[in-house]
Amino acid sequence: MTSPDHRATARTLGLVWAALMVGVLAWGWVLTGPLESVIDPWDDGVERSIAAQRTADLDVAAAIGSGLADTLVGVLLAVVVAGLLAWWQRSWRPAAYFAVLVSGYLALYVIVTHLVTRDRPPVKILDPGLIPDHSYPSGHVATSIVVYGGIALWFAVVAPRWRRWTWPLFLVPLVVAPSRLYQGAHHPTDVLTSFVFATVWLVLVARVLLSRASEPPPQ
Numbered sequence: 001m002t003s004p005d006h007r008a009t010a011r012t013l014g015l016v017w018a019a020l021m022v023g024v025l026a027w028g029w030v031l032t033g034p035l036e037s038v039i040d041p042w043d044d045g046v047e048r049s050i051a052a053q054r055t056a057d058l059d060v061a062a063a064i065g066s067g068l069a070d071t072l073v074g075v076l077l078a079v080v081v082a083g084l085l086a087w088w089q090r091s092w093r094p095a096a097y098f099a100v101l102v103s104g105y106l107a108l109y110v111i112v113t114h115l116v117t118r119d120r121p122p123v124k125i126l127d128p129g130l131i132p133d134h135s136y137p138s139g140h141v142a143t144s145i146v147v148y149g150g151i152a153l154w155f156a157v158v159a160p161r162w163r164r165w166t167w168p169l170f171l172v173p174l175v176v177a178p179s180r181l182y183q184g185a186h187h188p189t190d191v192l193t194s195f196v197f198a199t200v201w202l203v204l205v206a207r208v209l210l211s212r213a214s215e216p217p218p219q
Contacts, residue, residue, distance in 0.1 A: 009208055016204050017104050024108065024197050028116030028136050031189060043187035047121035050182055058182065059126060065179030066127060066140055068172055071106075074143035078102045081151055089158075097209045098150060105146045105201055109139050118190070126183040138186045138194040144176040145198035153202065157210040 031039055067073065078098045085094035118136040152169040155162045177195070180186050 012208055013100060013104070013205065016201070017108065020197050020201060021108055021111065024112050024137065024193060025115060027193060028112060028118070031136065032116060032118050039189060040187075043189055044122055046188050047123050047181065047184060051123040051184060054126075054182070062126065062179040062182040065175045066183060066185070069140040069144035069147070069176045071139060071143060074147040075102060075106075078147050078150070085154065093209070094154065094158075097154065097205070100209065101146050101150045101202065101205050104205065105142050105198055108197070108201075109137065109142055112137060113139075118187075121184050121187055123184040125185060127180075127185050130185060135186050136190045136193065137197065138177075138180055138191045140180050140185070141173060141177050141191050141194035142198040144173040145195065146202055148172040149199075149202050150206070153206045154210065157206065 078101070082095045082098035086092060113131075113134045113136065116136050117133040119133050120130065120135045148169040149172075152166045155166040173195070177191050181188060181191060
């Protein structure tokens with residue numbers, strides 16, 4: 001990849017990231033401002049309904065589901081997979097792909113949670129140690145989409161013969177999202193927001209970077 005190509009790729013990804021940041025911030029301010037009195041009763045009602053159905057077995061299942069996408073677990077998994085794929089392909093491109101994916105969503109998440117303060121749902125939270133006003137958006141859901149979806153997309157595009165073994169990774173967010181709602185860690189709109197922004201980020205990063213990932217490395 002030539003230097004102009006590098007600059008064009010960085011510019012494209014930077015613009016996408018900035019647009020997502022503005023969109024997620026704006027929606028967060030709307031949720032906690034003009035629409036708070038409309039959205040919060042629905043969000044809280046859903047969470048109370050879920051909390052009323054809790055059982056000991058479901059508590060354990062939700063803890064396991066959430067654990068799949070703990071930030072440390074997701075980052076370590078991405079680092080290990082990126083390293084193995086870079087070694088297998090003899091190229092820095094898998095490492096760059098995962099570095100952009102993970103650093104981009106983490107930066108957006110950290111900034112948004114500090115600029116948009118939203119209290120956790122008014123139910124008992126089963127995940128101890130959470131910051132009380134960092135409900136928006138859901139970091140676990142974003143991690144599950146970006147990391148597990150990122151791995152699945154890499155194989156789908158670069159090594160399609162492995163696709164049948166990796167496509168179940170796309171289902172991980174469908175386990176993590178209800179687990180976070182069950183634990184009372186997030187409102188439904190927090191989870192939906194992460195589904196949208198993380199999916200958009202994953203798809204666009206993959207579109208920009210994976211088209212070159214199967215090419216032989218430059219000599």
